[in-house]
Amino acid sequence: RIKSVEHLLNHSESPFDSKIPETKNATLFTIEPVSLTLCVAIKNCLCIYKIYSRPQPYSYKHICDLHTTQIVTYLDISILEINNDKERILWYGYSSTFMAQRLDQQSLSISLLRDKDPSLKIFCERPMEILRVISVKNSSSNNEILLVYRKIGIYVNFLTGMRTRHQELMWPALPILTSYSDPYLFIYT
Structure with missing residues (x-):
């Protein structure tokens, strides 16, 4: 309504x-x-x-x-700066899979994790609950996003689908809910 x-x-x-x-x-x-x-x-x-x-x-x-191929469990829309242009991105996902769809142009949805990076294979093979996508604004890496899973957080490049940092974020306990207000990620456990 x-x-x-x-x-x-x-x-x-x-x-x-x-x-x-x-x-x-x-x-x-x-x-x-x-x-x-x-x-x-x-x-x-x-x-x-x-x-x-x-x-x-x-x-x-x-x-x-x-x-989509599965029932969607995560959904968000945000503005992302890509190559100095601001674009509206629809983020969505389901078990272990984060996807992005550019809303300002006709294109296919892309997976945010790609097979090119072998260190990300575990995320594609094991079912992991997805919680949130965050565009990282104060980063030395262009187009960097943080993918927040129930057990871990990883940084990847939106355009390449490859890791931008090899350090992962770990939570002290399994999150129930998350929220984000730049520059803070709130995790409720």
Whole structure:
């Protein structure tokens, strides 16, 4: 359901209030607050919508669907600087697998771990719960991201899928939840 906070506080109706019926049975959703891009996970499908901030004939528009090989357990949208251009990236994943989809161009989703780096093979072979992707802003390595798993964190290059640091992050106990506010990663155990 799309509702205006102002109208929620006033307990009143708004022309902006609406449902997106295609999102029934959704398990996850995320929204990019600047462009109002909404992504909803329904089984093995990611539905992407544009939400309008001003009432139009409809308050949203379906952009596209992405089909996945497994049920998605992680979903986020962020802005990433790639070769000095800012791009909206949809991060999603399932058991051991982190994927990225550039929303500003028609391209295939890419795996964030590639076979070229043998030290990453263990992440592809063993099921590990994925928790979060973080774009590392203050890094000497361009396009560096941190992949946060339930047991470990690793740094990789977004474009090559190879490690950027050989040191891994270890947690004192298994995380239940994570949150991120630059420059802090919060891990609740």
